[in-house]
Amino acid sequence: MTQSPPKHGLQTRIVHPHDDLTPGFESFSVPVARASTVIFPDLATMRALDWRNDAQWRYGLHATPTSIALAQRLAALEGGHHALLQPSGLSSISNVYFAFVKSGDDVLIPDNAYSPNRDHGDWLARDFGVSARYYDPMIGARIADLIQPNTRLIWLEAPGSVTMEVPDIPAITAVARARNVVTAIDNTWSAGIAFRPFEHGVDISVQALTKYQSGGADVLMGATITAEQTLHHKLKLARMRMGIGVSSDDCSLILRSLPTMQVRFQQHDRTALALATWLKTRPEIAAVLHPALPDCPGHAFYQRDFTGAGGLFSVVFDKRYSPAQIDTFCESLELFAIGWSWGGAASLVMPYDIASMRSASDWPHGGTLVRFYMGLEEEADLRADIEHCLNALAG
Numbered sequence: 313m314t315q316s317p318p319k320h321g322l323q324t325r326i327v328h329p330h331d332d333l334t335p336g337f338e339s340f341s342v343p344v345a346r347a348s349t350v351i352f353p354d355l356a357t358m359r360a361l362d363w364r365n366d367a368q369w370r371y372g373l374h375a376t377p378t379s380i381a382l383a384q385r386l387a388a389l390e391g392g393h394h395a396l397l398q399p400s401g402l403s404s405i406s407n408v409y410f411a412f413v414k415s416g417d418d419v420l421i422p423d424n425a426y427s428p429n430r431d432h433g434d435w436l437a438r439d440f441g442v443s444a445r446y447y448d449p450m451i452g453a454r455i456a457d458l459i460q461p462n463t464r465l466i467w468l469e470a471p472g473s474v475t476m477e478v479p480d481i482p483a484i485t486a487v488a489r490a491r492n493v494v495t496a497i498d499n500t501w502s503a504g505i506a507f508r509p510f511e512h513g514v515d516i517s518v519q520a521l522t523k524y525q526s527g528g529a530d531v532l533m534g535a536t537i538t539a540e541q542t543l544h545h546k547l548k549l550a551r552m553r554m555g556i557g558v559s560s561d562d563c564s565l566i567l568r569s570l571p572t573m574q575v576r577f578q579q580h581d582r583t584a585l586a587l588a589t590w591l592k593t594r595p596e597i598a599a600v601l602h603p604a605l606p607d608c609p610g611h612a613f614y615q616r617d618f619t620g621a622g623g624l625f626s627v628v629f630d631k632r633y634s635p636a637q638i639d640t641f642c643e644s645l646e647l648f649a650i651g652w653s654w655g656g657a658a659s660l661v662m663p664y665d666i667a668s669m670r671s672a673s674d675w676p677h678g679g680t681l682v683r684f685y686m687g688l689e690e691e692a693d694l695r696a697d698i699e700h701c702l703n704a705l706a707g
C-alpha cells in the first residue's frame with residue numbers, strides 16, 4: 313500500500329492496494345505463499361540476514377509475501393507504519409506484554425479491559441514477578457497519580473469491552489509520553505477505521521482481526537501496529553523468540569475480506585445505532601451503553617475522537633428483572649446467537665455479571681447487562697425479534 317497515491321481516500325486505497333510483492337504477476341488477490349523453508353541463493357545471503365530488516369525473507373514462521381501484504385495493508389489502514397501478525401487477538405496482547413514488561417515492572421490496565429487481557433495481567437503478576445494494577449477507565453489525566461518509576465506499560469481500550477466507557481485517550485497518552493511509559497490500545501471495537509490511535513498519542517494498536525477484518529466468524533488472527541521503528545523492533549524480537557507466526561491461508565482469507573470491511577462496518581453501525589436508540593425508549597431497559605448515545609460514560613470523548621461505532625453495544629435491564637429472567641430473554645431471541653467473537657455477519661447476544669468483573673471502579677447499575685452485536689440481518693427483523701422477547705419478559 314506504500315505506493316498508492318495519497319490523493320485517494322482510505323476505502324479506495326484498500327480496494328487498490330498497489331503492493332508489489334510478486335513482480336510480473338498482477339491480480340486483485342494476493343497469492344497464498346506457503347513456506348516453512350525459505351531458500352537462500354547462497355550462504356552469503358543467509359549470513360547477511362538481519363532480523364530487523366523487514367525486506368529480507370528469512371523463515372516461513374516470520375513472514376511470507378502473503379502475510380507481509382496483509383501486515384502492510386493493516387498498518388496503512390490504521391495510519392501506522394509497521395504491523396506484525398499473531399495467531400489470535402489475545403496472542404497480540406501477549407506479544408505486547410512480553411515485548412515491554414519484565415519481572416519487577418509495573419503495568420496499568422483499565423478496569424473494563426477485555427477479560428483475557430485482565431487474566432494475562434493477573435498471570436504475570438502471580439507467576440512472573442510483574443505488578444499489574446487496574447485503573448478506573450474514566451481516570452483521564454489523573455492516571456499521572458498511578459504511574460510509578462517501574463511503570464512500563466499502560467493499556468487502553470476504547471470503548472471498554474462490555475461496559476463501553478470511552479476513555480479520554482489523549483489525556484492519558486499525554487501523561488504517559490511525559491513519563492516515558494509505553495501505551496497500547498486494544499482498538500478492535502473501531503476496526504482501526506473509526507479511531508486513529510497514532511493521531512491521539514498511542515504507541516501501539518492491537519487489533520483482533522478475528523472480528524471485522526475477517527468478517528466471516530471463521531478465522532482467528534491478531535495484529536500489533538506501530539508508527540515507530542524502535543517499538544516495532546521490540547515487538548518483532550519478542551514475537552520471534554516466542555515462535556509466533558500465522559498461516560498464509562488464513563492471511564489470504566482476511567485479505568479477501570478487507571476491501572469490504574468499511575461498508576460492512578458502516579452497515580453494522582447504522583443498524584446498531586437505530587436499535588440502540590429504539591431500545592432506550594423501552595421501559596424494560598434502564599440504560600443503553602452505546603458510545604454515540606448520551607447515557608454512555610465518555611460519550612463526549614467519543615464525539616471528539618471517533619468517526620463511527622460499528623455493531624457492538626450493551627444495555628442494562630431494569631433491576632426488577634432477575635438474572636434468570638434475562639437469561640431466558642437471551643435464549644428466546646431467534647436471530648441472536650449466544651457466543652463470543654463478534655465481527656461476522658450474524659447477530660450475537662450475551663449477558664454479563666459486571667460487578668464480578670471489576671476491582672478498581674464502581675459499577676453504578678443494579679440490573680443485568682446484556683451485550684448485543686448487531687449483524688447484517690434486516691434491521692426490522694432484529695427489532696421485531698427483540699421486541700417480541702421484551703414483551704414476553706414484561707408480560
Ligand SMILES: *Cc1c(COP(=O)(O)O)cnc(C)c1O
Pocket residue numbers: 399400401402403426473498500501520521522523532533534653
Ligand atoms: C475478540 C477480542 C480480542 C481477542 O481476539 P481473539 O482473536 O479471539 O483472541 C481482544 N480484544 C477484544 C476487544 C476482542 O473483542
